[in-house]
Amino acid sequence: MAIETNPRHQARSTVNLLRNDALEGAQARRRAQIPDATVARLPLYLRALSELADRGVTTCSSEHVATAAGVSSANVRKDLSHLGSYGTRGVGYDVHQLRDRIAETIGQTQNWKVIIVGAGHLGSALAAYQGFGTRGITIAAVVDEDPALVGSTLGPNTIESVDNLAALVKEHNILIGIIATPPAGAQPVADQLVAAGVTSILNFAPTLVHVPDGVDVRQVDVAVELQILAYHEQRKASSADSGGDE
Amino acid sequence: MAIETNPRHQARSTVNLLRNDALEGAQARRRAQIPDATVARLPLYLRALSELADRGVTTCSSEHVATAAGVSSANVRKDLSHLGSYGTRGVGYDVHQLRDRIAETIGQTQNWKVIIVGAGHLGSALAAYQGFGTRGITIAAVVDEDPALVGSTLGPNTIESVDNLAALVKEHNILIGIIATPPAGAQPVADQLVAAGVTSILNFAPTLVHVPDGVDVRQVDVAVELQILAYHEQRKASSADSGGDE
Numbered sequence: 001m002a003i004e005t006n007p008r009h010q011a012r013s014t015v016n017l018l019r020n021d022a023l024e025g026a027q028a029r030r031r032a033q034i035p036d037a038t039v040a041r042l043p044l045y046l047r048a049l050s051e052l053a054d055r056g057v058t059t060c061s062s063e064h065v066a067t068a069a070g071v072s073s074a075n076v077r078k079d080l081s082h083l084g085s086y087g088t089r090g091v092g093y094d095v096h097q098l099r100d101r102i103a104e105t106i107g108q109t110q111n112w113k114v115i116i117v118g119a120g121h122l123g124s125a126l127a128a129y130q131g132f133g134t135r136g137i138t139i140a141a142v143v144d145e146d147p148a149l150v151g152s153t154l155g156p157n158t159i160e161s162v163d164n165l166a167a168l169v170k171e172h173n174i175l176i177g178i179i180a181t182p183p184a185g186a187q188p189v190a191d192q193l194v195a196a197g198v199t200s201i202l203n204f205a206p207t208l209v210h211v212p213d214g215v216d217v218r219q220v221d222v223a224v225e226l227q228i229l230a231y232h233e234q235r236k237a238s239s240a241d242s243g244g245d246e
Numbered sequence: 247m248a249i250e251t252n253p254r255h256q257a258r259s260t261v262n263l264l265r266n267d268a269l270e271g272a273q274a275r276r277r278a279q280i281p282d283a284t285v286a287r288l289p290l291y292l293r294a295l296s297e298l299a300d301r302g303v304t305t306c307s308s309e310h311v312a313t314a315a316g317v318s319s320a321n322v323r324k325d326l327s328h329l330g331s332y333g334t335r336g337v338g339y340d341v342h343q344l345r346d347r348i349a350e351t352i353g354q355t356q357n358w359k360v361i362i363v364g365a366g367h368l369g370s371a372l373a374a375y376q377g378f379g380t381r382g383i384t385i386a387a388v389v390d391e392d393p394a395l396v397g398s399t400l401g402p403n404t405i406e407s408v409d410n411l412a413a414l415v416k417e418h419n420i421l422i423g424i425i426a427t428p429p430a431g432a433q434p435v436a437d438q439l440v441a442a443g444v445t446s447i448l449n450f451a452p453t454l455v456h457v458p459d460g461v462d463v464r465q466v467d468v469a470v471e472l473q474i475l476a477y478h479e480q481r482k483a484s485s486a487d488s489g490g491d492e
Binding site: 070126137216229 | 480
């Protein structure tokens, strides 16, 4: 599950990025604000629309987008209404226009530089991931504390020492950091990232990290994902045992 | 982001596991049902309570749990009310009782066997993950299609051929499968898992997989996570540019 965490505010949600209300609330109200639940779905629509465009499809219905993205068509219509109207009754949406509008909205027309901290299996898997480039994301640097790993190549990157973290963040103008370390290393790494100027963190370590106001954290905890599936497996089993109408 | 997908139902949510209404709706209403948003937070409470118990804490307040889990205390109280009352006014919750009750609710008193399909970097990272055992999850098998990998050891597991997938699922009584393959392999692997009897899938491949009714799918898409952070970075930048009150 990806959960945005900010223990300082003692609030947690699977949908809403927790923001510093004092810092950003007033600004957010002044600007057109897209609900975080919609923000979380826009990349799915973008992926679906890009696939449609690649297949030569020029117009599509909300049902079309819904099926391709695995979202209800009611959600699609509601979400896209936040971007302004790009649909024509009886014709549908212009695939290219809508794709470009979404890409612009989620900042994909920019190129976001990311640093990965931790070049173990997980960091290596992330560095080797093929899908980032087409989504406006570049892995600009990979660092590790293990001298045996420093200097090795990982796809287009050379693993550098974690001692260079701050210099690399500044050199590449990096705002987003990925923590791919064991749990014990997560908080010190988060501190280093924030000190270097990173303001968004994706944390794969199965532990909460505490960050100052203004820094966004999202957490991916694989064990939590599996536990949620296990809960539903248990319910399936208990309904079968009790002679459920399956 | 972990998103439960079931394209057949054309519905997608970051919170709710999508169920087959026709199959399970009636049963669900008959049994005590815990909202999926709560189910998603229970493992966090469990982790927090286990840490408190390890530190010798025997009673705690909802604020205590909230801080340790990074959740609002209002959410904690609401969520725990679904489990029955384990709190005493003025005293708080019994840490051990509450921990055991949550563990039972999410099926952690059972041992859930999991198969990982794909023994590349990601599959290796998952197989090496230390936190599963204490959460009732065992990686029972790891398979790959690459003959060069078959026979290698990965922690306590030996990588086996994907040809043995069905036999391994039956042998170990596996209900949960993890897809850690490239995108092109995800759907064929999902089909094989379902045919073998797996009814819950955690998909790390950045593509939707289609499954029959009664099978739960959760998807973790790292690029989507980063895109959500990028959207918020963009908003921070635009509010700074427009002379926001930071």
